[in-house]
Amino acid sequence: MTNYFSSDFKLGILGGGQLGKMILYETRKWDIQTKVMDGSKEAPCKIACNEFVLGDLLDFDAVYSFGKDVDVLTIEIENVNVDALEKLRDEGVTVYPQPEVLRTIQNKATQKLFYRDNSIPTSEFSRFAYTSEIKESIENGGLRLPFVWKSARFGYDGQGVKIIRNISDLEGLPNVECIAEQLVDFKNELAVIVSRNSKGEAVTYPVVEMEFHPEANQVEYVICPARINEKVAQKAQHVAKQVSNAFEHVGLLAVELFQTQEDEILVNEVAPRPHNSGHYSIEASYTNQFEQHLRCILGLPLGKTASKVAGVMVNLVGSEGHNGNVVYENIEDILSQEGVTPHIYGKKQTRPFRKMGHVTIVNENMGQARLVAQEVKEKIKVISK
Template sequence: MEKFYQQFKLGVLGGGQLGRMLIQSAIDFNIDVHIIDPSPNAPCANIATSFTTGDLQDFDAVYNFGKNCDVVTIEIEKVNTEALKKLRDEGVQVFPEPEAIEMIQDKRIQKTFYKENNIPTSPFILIDNKDEIKNHTDFLPAVNKLGKDGYDGRGVQVIKSESDIEKGFDRPGLLEKFVDFEKELAVIVAKNSKGEIKAFPPVELVFHPEANLVEYLFSPADISPEISKKAEKLAMKVIDKVGMTGLLAVEMFLTSDGEVLVNEIAPRTHNSGHQTIEGNTVSQYEQHLRAILGMPLGDTDIRIPSAMVNLLGEEGYTGEVEIEGLDDALATKGVHFHLYGKKDTKPFRKMGHITVTDVDIKALKDKALKIKSIVKIKSK
């Protein structure tokens, strides 16, 4: 190797909770992490080696931040890719590659990419506005997704029948045929600069019915070994076809007939991999660092079954944070809190997560459901 890893100046676009946990992992390797984020109060603001306030979609802000770094990565895909391309042309290593980020930024391009590369996914139709849904009533029920700017449950609307068309988005997007799935799965997969690829075992996701955010997940997923291998192989195929270096989260549907379909992908550390910190040999954050810095990828095996409970701001509460049920949760064996440093809450805001571990799967699920019921993020 030309440099010891701690000699790399690592820049990260985005200073949210994903960046915060990446920094916590980077400390183990003596890697200094420099952050840029539009909010001066971002979760990384007080723990990064240096923190810059700047617009991630502004060419000059991204370029001027990145030109002083050896390696630049992201914790959110809504960034200026032209600036990243210029940085790469000038010798800065940029992972994931800007072209991969561009493709994933637009769900229309993303879905077309699956079709062109024989990656199984749900049937879809590209549309330019809400009125076009009226031309495809025979395709309903379907999910209307915005092509760009959908994030954390926003930009997704279920259109069950003609009466729901007015709920659609009047911007370019797509209609995805509604999938009658048995389970929602996710696989975190990584590829380093030497082409080595490793996938974490699939996890099972449970979404909030209103916010469309992950409420909790279980690792390992309650699926057969054959389905598990199929999901892992599919995730490895996707990252190989995308041609990116780094970490890729692949969200999937498992249908009742055993088919595994790719739903969406994210070119970064992801909510569906939080539990790897306590539950797996290597965490998704360490794996991302290993991938972008050219290290050998780590062992993804499950050390102990785990569950992740998302801590979302309760409906009807806005303001300074107060956590209800904290002591009861901490008194439960196998419970580990991860709070994101956000001082103020609002409905459905991601405020933290709790990992629960247990060698017994039934006990694990019981504890996770109990934790979900007693811990509430409210305001004073």
């Protein structure tokens, strides 16, 4: 058994954003040595890791040289150089999630084909080498409006996704590899985090419900437990486990799902890392998602995933019309409310819809937690000086 605690063992993390910062809360708790690489000098992780390296996550040489002296290498963002990860693994570095899992998930087209090949329920889709091919497909009757356009690579937080209701909606989109997905008529958007360790043991977190901002296509609220019946919850967890078993990933897998009007469960997309839909777990769960990620990748026993209390998470994003040095207006007001915990990510500059932090509201009563979350959302404003 490797001694991870107060030892020479070194964990490498690719990506220095807020997810990495919250992983570092846990490595600090356990005194595990960490090395982090990010492309920004202002990365939130910089202050909390043992060693910080400035480097391009998509550059082969930067990722390869970063990973050579770590024992286990993990990620907090999918967009990293997978060729370098494969070479590092060939040379004896443990890499979780595995490079082949990342390669499939990085590309939304190959991700969707993976679901089809593994009989995982997902919406119908067409794959295009270039966005410009879509217009022709519509005109020839191969594709029907409306549909969801998604860039195959580098989409995040509502970027690289657009609902196409008229041909004119295609104007201005990048001419890249993409998919056109059938627009799902859903009741709810749900998510399940599956944690799986190197021994193949897997456990799921409770199903959460996600409420989205209509314009920004970003999650506004994450509600745990989801306000759905037990049968639907069991089906959602079953489908999430099916996805996890197919990937055989090590680490966390956040599975985003649609609950259709007929209560079918369809997989939207996945993320092989800690995820926005699991932030509530820091205050509300027996084992938060960041500690669980460490347990998975280090081959430690998996923690209990049940919630102690109902939790609602509110994302703090930059207000429209504000760019520059950030100010969290009315933060004292929300701190005066019971069960309210803000998390500030450490990004000094705000811009419209940039994720700057989140607030968790816990309460024995879900209805009350949701009401307080609404008040928090209305009170706190992320603005610039």
